[in-house]
Amino acid sequence: MNDVMVYFIHKKANLQLFKLFCIVISVVVFLSTFSCKQPEPNKNDIESRVNSLLSKMTLDEKIGQMSQIDPSYMTGDQIKKIVSEGKYGSFLNIFGVEKINALQKIAVEKSRLKIPLIIGRDVIHGYRTIFPIPLGMAATWNPEIVKKAFRISSVEASSQGIRWTFAPMIDITWDPRWGRVAEGCGEDPYLASALAKAMVEGIQGDKLTDPTAVAACAKHFVGYGFVEGGRDYNTTYISEPVLRNVVLKPFKAAKDAGALTFMSAFNDLNGVPTSGNEFTLRQILRKEWKYDGMVVSDWGSISEMINHGYCANEKEAALKAITAGVDMEMSGSTYVKHLKSLMDEEKVSQAMIDEAVKNILRLKFKLGLFENPYVDPQAEKEILAPEFLDHARTVARQSAVLLKNDMNTLPLSASISSVAVIGPLADAPRDQLGTWVFDGKAENSVTPLTAIKEVLGGAKVNFAAGLKYSRDKSKTGFAEAIAAAKKSQAILFFAGEEWILSGEGQSRGEINLPGVQEELIEELAKTGKPLIVVVMAGRPLAIGNVVRKSNALLYAFHGGSMAGPALADLIFGKESPSGKLPITFVKGSGQIPFYYYHNNTGRPATAKSWTPLDSIPVINSQASLGYKSFYLDYGYKPLFPFGFGLSYTTFKYSDLVLSSTEMTNKGRLTVKASVLNNGNMDADEIVQLYIRDRVGSITRPVKELKGFRRVHLKSRETVSVTFELPASALEFFNGKENVIEPGEFDIWIGPNSDEGLHSEFAIK
Numbered sequence: 001m002n003d004v005m006v007y008f009i010h011k012k013a014n015l016q017l018f019k020l021f022c023i024v025i026s027v028v029v030f031l032s033t034f035s036c037k038q039p040e041p042n043k044n045d046i047e048s049r050v051n052s053l054l055s056k057m058t059l060d061e062k063i064g065q066m067s068q069i070d071p072s073y074m075t076g077d078q079i080k081k082i083v084s085e086g087k088y089g090s091f092l093n094i095f096g097v098e099k100i101n102a103l104q105k106i107a108v109e110k111s112r113l114k115i116p117l118i119i120g121r122d123v124i125h126g127y128r129t130i131f132p133i134p135l136g137m138a139a140t141w142n143p144e145i146v147k148k149a150f151r152i153s154s155v156e157a158s159s160q161g162i163r164w165t166f167a168p169m170i171d172i173t174w175d176p177r178w179g180r181v182a183e184g185c186g187e188d189p190y191l192a193s194a195l196a197k198a199m200v201e202g203i204q205g206d207k208l209t210d211p212t213a214v215a216a217c218a219k220h221f222v223g224y225g226f227v228e229g230g231r232d233y234n235t236t237y238i239s240e241p242v243l244r245n246v247v248l249k250p251f252k253a254a255k256d257a258g259a260l261t262f263m264s265a266f267n268d269l270n271g272v273p274t275s276g277n278e279f280t281l282r283q284i285l286r287k288e289w290k291y292d293g294m295v296v297s298d299w300g301s302i303s304e305m306i307n308h309g310y311c312a313n314e315k316e317a318a319l320k321a322i323t324a325g326v327d328m329e330m331s332g333s334t335y336v337k338h339l340k341s342l343m344d345e346e347k348v349s350q351a352m353i354d355e356a357v358k359n360i361l362r363l364k365f366k367l368g369l370f371e372n373p374y375v376d377p378q379a380e381k382e383i384l385a386p387e388f389l390d391h392a393r394t395v396a397r398q399s400a401v402l403l404k405n406d407m408n409t410l411p412l413s414a415s416i417s418s419v420a421v422i423g424p425l426a427d428a429p430r431d432q433l434g435t436w437v438f439d440g441k442a443e444n445s446v447t448p449l450t451a452i453k454e455v456l457g458g459a460k461v462n463f464a465a466g467l468k469y470s471r472d473k474s475k476t477g478f479a480e481a482i483a484a485a486k487k488s489q490a491i492l493f494f495a496g497e498e499w500i501l502s503g504e505g506q507s508r509g510e511i512n513l514p515g516v517q518e519e520l521i522e523e524l525a526k527t528g529k530p531l532i533v534v535v536m537a538g539r540p541l542a543i544g545n546v547v548r549k550s551n552a553l554l555y556a557f558h559g560g561s562m563a564g565p566a567l568a569d570l571i572f573g574k575e576s577p578s579g580k581l582p583i584t585f586v587k588g589s590g591q592i593p594f595y596y597y598h599n600n601t602g603r604p605a606t607a608k609s610w611t612p613l614d615s616i617p618v619i620n621s622q623a624s625l626g627y628k629s630f631y632l633d634y635g636y637k638p639l640f641p642f643g644f645g646l647s648y649t650t651f652k653y654s655d656l657v658l659s660s661t662e663m664t665n666k667g668r669l670t671v672k673a674s675v676l677n678n679g680n681m682d683a684d685e686i687v688q689l690y691i692r693d694r695v696g697s698i699t700r701p702v703k704e705l706k707g708f709r710r711v712h713l714k715s716r717e718t719v720s721v722t723f724e725l726p727a728s729a730l731e732f733f734n735g736k737e738n739v740i741e742p743g744e745f746d747i748w749i750g751p752n753s754d755e756g757l758h759s760e761f762a763i764k
C-alpha cells in the first residue's frame with residue numbers, strides 16, 4: 001500500500017469517525033433539550049446583579065425597560081436609534097436571526113448600560129411545526145405529549161431569536177361562541193391546570209439559560225374567557241367563588257410551574273379593567289401567590305382603560321396600570337409619555353418604578369441574556385425536523401375525538417376499492433393550521449386529501465370539494481360531489497370552519513357549520529353510502545344535524561401541519577381515536593353556557609321530568625310541563641358531555657374500590673378501578689375521576705374532575721387504575737375563605753363526566 005492510499009484510507013476513516021461524532025453530539029444536544037436537568041443560576045446572585053444595575057439606571061432608562069414595541073412600521077434606522085438610546089427594552093413581532101443579532105449587538109455594545117433586549121412573539125401552538133390548536137391539544141388529555149409539543153415550539157422559535165412567548169393561553173371558558181375558545185384548554189379547571197403546567201414546563205425547558213429556553217407568559221390575567229355572550233373583549237362579571245374555584249386555578253398552576261411572566265387582559269372584571277386591577281394583580285398574584293415574575297399588559301390594554309370608562313386619559317391609565325402592578329406596557333406609549341410626570345407629581349413612587357424594572361431585569365438575567373444575547377445561526381436547521389413533524393402527527397392523532405361510529409363504520413379498510421373525499425376542509429392547508437399561526441406555513445401542511453391518496457393510491461380517491469371554503473353558499477359544486485360519492489364505496493366529508501372564524505376578535509353568534517355544508521351533507525346522506533364526517537374547526541360547533549345524518553363522526557379541531565396523516569392513521573385504523581372532549585358540546589347557541597360542573601338548582605331535571613316541546617298539547621294545556629330546570633326545545637342534556645369520546649374498541653369499567661369510606665380533612669384516599677379493553681384492537685382510554693360534595697356552605701357543583709389517566713390497553717387486557725385523592729383536592733373558596741368541609745361525597749370513575757362507577761365517602 002503506498003503512502004497516498006494510506007492517507008486516503010485514514011482520511012476516509014477519520015471522516016466517518018468525525019461524522020459519527022457529529023451525529024452523537026447532535027443526538028445528545030437534541031435529547032438534552034428534552035431531558036437534562038441542570039442547576040439554575042443562584043437566586044441571590046441574580047438579585048445582586050439586578051440591584052447593582054438598577055442603581056446605575058436613569059429614569060428614562062428604567063421607563064425604556066418598561067416599554068415594549070412592535071417596530072413593524074419603523075425604518076431600520078429608527079429602530080437602531082431607539083435601541084442604542086435604550087428607549088425600549090423589548091420588541092415583539094420582529095424576527096430573523098440576522099436582524100435580531102444586529103439589534104442585540106447595538107443594545108449590548110452601544111447602549112449606555114448594555115442591557116440586552118428581550119424579543120417576544122406569539123407562539124401559541126407551534127412555531128413552524130404547527131400542532132393542533134390548544135383546544136385540540138387539550139382533547140388529548142395527555143400532558144406529556146403537550147409538554148413535548150411546547151418544547152419543540154421553543155426549540156424552533158428560539159432558533160430565530162425568540163426568547164419570550166405569549167403562551168400558554170389558559171383562559172377557562174364556558175362559551176364556544178367566543179373565538180378564543182380555540183386558544184385555551186376548555187372548560188375545566190383541573191384539566192386546564194394539568195395542561196398549563198405541562199405547557200409552561202415545555203416552553204421554558206429545564207434550564208432557563210439554555211438557548212432553547214423561552215419565557216412563558218400565562219395569559220390573560222384574568223377572566224377574559226367569561227366575556228358576556230362570548231363576544232370578544234366584552235365585559236365580565238365573575239363571582240369571587242367562581243374566580244377562585246375555576247378561573248384562577250390554571251394560572252396558579254402556571255405560577256407554580258415557574259411561569260416567568262403573566263399578561264393582564266383586555267376585559268374589565270366586575271367593573272375594574274384587568275390591566276388596572278389591584279385586586280387581581282397585587283392582592284392575588286403578588287401578595288397571596290408571592291409571584292416575583294414579570295407582568296406585561298396586553299396589546300394596548302392600558303390605554304383601552306379610557307374606552308372602558310375607567311380612566312379619563314392616558315396619564316391616568318398609566319397611573320392605574322403601574323399602581324396595579326403592570327410592569328411592562330405592550331404596544332402603547334402611556335408609560336413612555338407619562339411615568340416621568342407622574343413621578344414629578346409624586347403620584348408614582350420611585351419604589352413602584354424600581355419594582356417593575358427589577359421584575360424585568362430579573363427575567364433577562366434568568367434567561368442568561370446578559371451572557372449570551374445572540375442567536376446561534378446554526379440552530380436554524382432545527383426547524384421542521386422530521387421528529388418534530390412526527391410529534392405533531394402524534395398529537396393531532398390523540399386530539400381527535402370520535403363522537404359517533406354506528407355499526408363500526410370506521411375504521412375503513414386500507415384495501416377499500418374507492419372513497420369520495422369531499423368538503424371544504426379536505427384540502428385546505430392553511431385552514432387546518434388554525435388560528436394564531438404567525439410563522440407556520442401552509443406549504444408545510446399535509447392535508448387529509450394528500451394523506452388519503454398516500455394510503456390508498458390516487459386512483460382510488462374521488463375528490464370533489466363541493467364547496468370552495470367553509471362559508472361558501474354556492475351549490476354549484478354539489479353535483480360533482482354527489483357524483484363522486486355515488487361512484488365510491490364510502491364518503492369522507494371534511495367539514496368545519498376556516499381558520500379565520502376562530503381566534504381573537506372572531507366570535508360567532510351561531511355556532512353551526514358555516515355556509516351550506518349541512519345541506520351538502522344531507523344530499524350526500526341520500527346516496528346511502530357510508531358517510532363519515534370529519535369536523536376540523538376552531539370551536540365546538542353545534543353539529544346535532546350532522547351527527548344525525550352521518551354514520552361516523554370524528555371531531556378533529558384544527559389539527560396543525562400534520563392533521564392529514566394523523567386523520568388518515570385514524571380513518572384507516574392504524575390507531576384508534578382516543579381524544580376526549582375538553583369542553584361540553586351544546587345543541588345550539590341557546591344552550592350556552594353549559595358546563596358539566598354546574599350547580600344543581602332547586603329543580604334539577606331528569607329524563608322523566610323533561611317535557612319535549614313537541615309533546616305539549618296544543619291548546620291551553622297546563623298538562624305535565626314538568627316545572628324543572630330544562631329547555632323545552634333542547635332538554636337538559638348537552639349534545640355531548642365533557643370528557644366524552646368513543647374508541648374503535650369498547651372499555652368495561654368494574655371493581656371500584658376505595659381504601660376507606662372516610663378520611664379527615666388532612667387525609668387521603670386511594671381509589672381504584674379495573675378497566676378492560678373489551679374489543680379486538682389495542683387502544684388508549686382516558687380514565688376519569690369525578691367527585692361531588694353533596695352539601696356545602698355554598699352550593700357545590702354536581703360533579704368535579706379530580707383526576708385522569710391515559711392508559712394503553714391491549715385487546716382483552718384489563719388494567720387496574722389507581723388514583724390518590726388527598727382531602728386537600730376537595731378544598732374550595734366559599735366566598736369568605738378556603739375550606740375543606742366535613743360531609744358526604746360521591747365519587748365516580750368512568751369514561752366521561754356523564755357515566756361511571758359510583759361510590760361514596762365522607763370527610764369526618
Ligand code: BGC
Nearest residue numbers: 092122166219220298299504
Ligand atoms: C392578544 C394577546 C397577544 C398580543 C400580542 C393581543 O391582541 O390578546 O393574546 O399575545 O396581542 O400579539
